[in-house]
Amino acid sequence: MKEVDTTQVYPKDANKTYGLMELVKGTKPTVAQQPDDMVYSWPHLLVRELIVFIAVAACLLIAAFLFSAPLEEVANPNHPPNPAKAPWYFLGLQELVSYSAFIGGVLIPGLIVVALALVPYIDRKRVGIGVWFAKERWMANGLFLTFLIVMAILIIVGTYFRGPNWGFVVPWSQP
Structure with a gap:
């Protein structure tokens, strides 16, 4: 193998597999040639x-x-809490299931999983990659924003507007 002059910034080597295009003679910015810095x-x-x-x-x-994080009383199987609410990150799904068990528990989550699996095959455009909220990707950004807003609304409804027996209540009218 041929010795390469390592003192040059771009040494000439017949074995290199890359090329630097558009190098022209003239002034250049000062660049350190050694990794001293x-x-x-x-x-x-x-x-x-x-x-x-x-x-x-x-x-x-x-x-x-x-800041204290008070726990509720010890769990009593004879008197379960009414309503028994899921953690906040599952409340949107619990709200969907309260309307229809099949639609909220099987159909919509299944469609979301299938849609996420198909994203690499559906969105094959190279424009707007690496740009936040690119105008060329308005459909993908719009769908994601719609999904976020719907889930936030379902979580808020499940947290504040559901009372005993998962009935709809208005929180500010509660005693």
């Missing part, structure tokens, strides 16, 4: 990340001591 990730980056991690963990610990 590099900073290693250990210890510089990782120590900073560790400090941020410790600070965030300390803030969470302090918040956990200052």
